[in-house]
Amino acid sequence: MDDWKGNSRVFWTxxxxxxxxxxxxxxxxxxxxxxxxxxxxxxxDGQMSINEIDFTGTLSNYLRSFDSLYLTIIWKSIWxxxxxxxxxxxxAYPIAFGICFAPERxxxxxxxxxxxxxxxxxxxxxxALIAVFRTQGYLNLALGWVGLGPYDMLYNNFAVxxxxxxxxxxxxxxxxxxxxxxxxxxxLEASLDLGASQFRTFWKVTVPLTLPGIxxxxxxxxxxxxxxxxxxxxxxxxxxxxxxxxIERQFKAANDWPFGSALSFLLMxxxxxxxxxxxxxxxxxxxVDI
Amino acid sequence: MAxxxxxxxxxxxxLWLKVLFVVIFVMLYVPIVTLIAFSFNTDKRxxxxxxxxxxxxxKAWNNAALIEAMTNSLVIAFLATIIATVLGAMVAxxxxxxxxxxxxxxxxxxxxxIVIPEICMGVALLLFFINTGMMDAVVAWPWPxxxxxxxxxxxxxxxxxxxxxxxxxxVGFNRQLEEASKDLGASEWxxxxxxxxxxxxxxxIAGALLAFTLSLDDFVITFFTSGPETVTFPVxxxxxxxxxxSPEINAASxxxxxxxxxATFIAMKLQTPVKSGKx
Numbered sequence: 001m002d003d004w005k006g007n008s009r010v011f012w013t014x015x016x017x018x019x020x021x022x023x024x025x026x027x028x029x030x031x032x033x034x035x036x037x038x039x040x041x042x043x044x045d046g047q048m049s050i051n052e053i054d055f056t057g058t059l060s061n062y063l064r065s066f067d068s069l070y071l072t073i074i075w076k077s078i079w080x081x082x083x084x085x086x087x088x089x090x091x092a093y094p095i096a097f098g099i100c101f102a103p104e105r106x107x108x109x110x111x112x113x114x115x116x117x118x119x120x121x122x123x124x125x126x127x128a129l130i131a132v133f134r135t136q137g138y139l140n141l142a143l144g145w146v147g148l149g150p151y152d153m154l155y156n157n158f159a160v161x162x163x164x165x166x167x168x169x170x171x172x173x174x175x176x177x178x179x180x181x182x183x184x185x186x187x188l189e190a191s192l193d194l195g196a197s198q199f200r201t202f203w204k205v206t207v208p209l210t211l212p213g214i215x216x217x218x219x220x221x222x223x224x225x226x227x228x229x230x231x232x233x234x235x236x237x238x239x240x241x242x243x244x245x246x247i248e249r250q251f252k253a254a255n256d257w258p259f260g261s262a263l264s265f266l267l268m269x270x271x272x273x274x275x276x277x278x279x280x281x282x283x284x285x286x287x288v289d290i
Numbered sequence: 291m292a293x294x295x296x297x298x299x300x301x302x303x304x305l306w307l308k309v310l311f312v313v314i315f316v317m318l319y320v321p322i323v324t325l326i327a328f329s330f331n332t333d334k335r336x337x338x339x340x341x342x343x344x345x346x347x348x349k350a351w352n353n354a355a356l357i358e359a360m361t362n363s364l365v366i367a368f369l370a371t372i373i374a375t376v377l378g379a380m381v382a383x384x385x386x387x388x389x390x391x392x393x394x395x396x397x398x399x400x401x402x403x404i405v406i407p408e409i410c411m412g413v414a415l416l417l418f419f420i421n422t423g424m425m426d427a428v429v430a431w432p433w434p435x436x437x438x439x440x441x442x443x444x445x446x447x448x449x450x451x452x453x454x455x456x457x458x459x460x461v462g463f464n465r466q467l468e469e470a471s472k473d474l475g476a477s478e479w480x481x482x483x484x485x486x487x488x489x490x491x492x493x494x495i496a497g498a499l500l501a502f503t504l505s506l507d508d509f510v511i512t513f514f515t516s517g518p519e520t521v522t523f524p525v526x527x528x529x530x531x532x533x534x535x536s537p538e539i540n541a542a543s544x545x546x547x548x549x550x551x552x553a554t555f556i557a558m559k560l561q562t563p564v565k566s567g568k569x
Contacts (some may be wrong), residue, residue: 004390010478014384018377018400018449025446026403026411029418033410036417094310101301110311112558117318119554121507123524124543127531128321131328134535138324141338166318227407229510234531244409251413251514261417264410271407 037061037261053258061262070246074266077242080157080232081225084164088172088221089214091165096176096213097206100183111177118170126234129163130154133235155237163231168224172217179213180206212282219278223271243267326547329540346541356542359526365434366512366522367505370444374501377445378452379494383486385453386460403447404454412514415443419515429517436520443515444505451504452497459493492560499557503550 004011035055042054064070099110117125132138133153140150153159187209191201207214229244236242243263250260301307329347333340350356381400385393403411419425419439428438463486471481487494509524516525523546530539 001389002387004388007478011384011388011390014380014387018381018453021377021446021449022399022403025415025418025442027399029414030410032417032421033414091314094307095314097301098307098311113315113318116551116554117322119503119550120322120547121509121524121543121550123507123509123527123531124325124547125322127527127535127539127543128325130531131325131535132321166321169318223405223407227409229409230528234528244407247409247413251416257417260413264413267407268410271405275405 033261033264036258037265039258039261041256041258061259062266064259065262065266070263073241073246074243077226077244080161080240080242081164081222081228084161084168084225085172085218085221087161087165088169089218092169092172092176092217093214096173096180099173099177100180114173115170122167122230125167126163126231129159129166130234133159133162154235155239157236157240160232160236160240160242163235164225164228167231168221171220171224175216175220176210176213179210179216183209215278215281219274223274226270226274227267322547325540326544329537329544331537333537346537347545350538350541350545353538355521356523356526356538359521359523360542360545362434362437362520363506363523366437366440366444367502369434369437369441370448370505371498371502373441373445374448374452374505375494375498378449378497378501379456379490381449381453382456382460382493386457386463400450400453403450408447408508408510409514411443411447412511415439415446415511416514425517429519436517439515439517440512440520440522443511444508447508447511448501448504452501455497455500456490456493459490459496463489496557496560499553499560503553503557506546506550 036053038057038059038061039053039055040058040060065074095114099107099114102110130137134140135150135152135154137153139153144150183206187205188201191205192198196204226242227244228242229248232240232242232245233248236245244267247260247263247267250256250263254260328339330342330344331339332343332345385397385400390396416425424439428436430436431438467485467489468481471485472478476484507524509528512522513525513528516522523542527539527543530536
């Protein structure tokens with residue numbers, strides 16, 4: 001690697017365009033959002049203005065986020081995301097485990113099958129789920145053949161959690177696969193030889209050794225779930241609002257940008273917190289992290 | 291407890307695991323496959339299979355608003371891909387080549403657009419475009435310049451991904467080739483163009499295809515940065531989906547699925563690691 005001073009002309013030519021783009025079209029907008037979160041709607045001639053904002057340095061927007069109404073939604077976003085993450089884990093672990101122990105020639109195909117849906121537009125996948133779950137949908141049609149239903153399966157928490165699991169599962173399978181694949185299988189053999197049951201071997205050997213993958217996967221699923229907007233919007237409707245939907249509403253229908261900005265920043269702090277946790281765990285389990 | 295003829299570690303041949311695999315893959319693929327299948331259905335309400343037809347595709351093709359949205363999406367993806375690939379490749383090159391102070395902080399900064407929630411980036415850009423007057427300004431510009439804001443936003447979240455892909459390709463580069471080229475009298479530029487760029491090519495193509503799919507798929511950021519006049523394909527589908535399910539959306543979605551899946555397959559083919567020093 002060269003020192004940047006050695007060829008500063010090349011260094012600046014290569015680094016400036018990308019850095020400036022990110023500075024102007026990413027960091028500056030985030031800065032604006034940050035300032036906006038400390039602003040208030042301006043009062044002009046005794047009337048609340050629709051689009052003029054005063055930067056008063058107020059904390060009222062953040063305080064408002066802790067109103068019971070919004071606190072309920074934040075709390076709900078957290079447990080819905082946590083439950084979706086847990087379900088992803090329960091489903092993805094055996095899948096990743098199975099792929100690792102599958103015949104060598106099957107592995108690429110199985111991995112591809114897991115990743116492929118991830119490449120299909122999120123909106124289209126959500127739409128596909130709507131077609132399956134709606135009251136006149138395929139699932140109710142199938143249930144009708146055996147004399148059940150029809151049930152209203154859309155527009156509730158169940159639909160949102162199912163949608164989140166469906167959409168973010170690949171994020172869980174990949175890091176799990178990567179760690180299980182590198183797990184030294186002789187440890188498992190040793191444990192089984194020494195008389196531990198399959199169950200005990202799994203809990204005492206496999207799980208602790210694949211913990212880095214479990215943590216990575218958890219963070220990778222939890223973060224997008226927490227910030228999701230499309231899935232709760234289309235599958236949850238008015239009954240299953242998450243923090244992303246509240247933010248969207250502040251910027252579109254409700255037109256309360258300072259409050260929306262404060263909520264966005266709370267969401268970002270939560271994200272950074274999750275990432276920091278991941279780094280912390282990664283440091284502790286040095287060497288096996290992915 | 292193991293089945294006959296299987297060792298204790300031979301989990302791959304356990305029946306319960308096989309059953310689980312089938313169940314999960316069925317759950318993953320049934321919605322997508324039915325979506326594609328029902329794009330060929332004659333039934334208007336799209337629940338019961340009544341017969342094969344291409345009418346839905348014809349209808350989607352003749353739906354001017356849908357075609358306009360699709361054209362916008364493709365043009366945005368095309369422009370964003372070109373800019374993002376160039377920027378991403380430059381960032382990858384200088385991160386790969388140079389040592390400089392605060393490098394890990396810079397790398398963290400580059401990774402920010404990848405990790406922060408899309409909705410935060412979307413609303414931040416919305417604020418930015420409105421406060422700088424760009425939101426109102428571009429509306430008056432002729433097509434395709436009125437898409438400028440969306441292109442700018444897409445480049446901002448795509449090029450860090452391109453940088454990651456290109457950089458992982460560059461790791462395999464044998465720097466002696468570079469030295470040899472300079473020893474033989476080539477200038478910095480000639481070495482770059484004749485040695486480095488050909489080596490980077492698979493990474494560049496893979497990165498470009500990744501940027502293309504990311505841009506084509508993006509809904510959330512586009513939803514916030516597009517003015518009321520401009521509609522992209524995902525934004526259009528969103529407004530249609532809110533009104534209900536129709537075979538026309540299935541047809542248009544199928545077209546988009548085919549485009550992205552083909553692009554992904556090419557990208558994955560090109561990303562399979564090549565031995566260093568080759569190319």
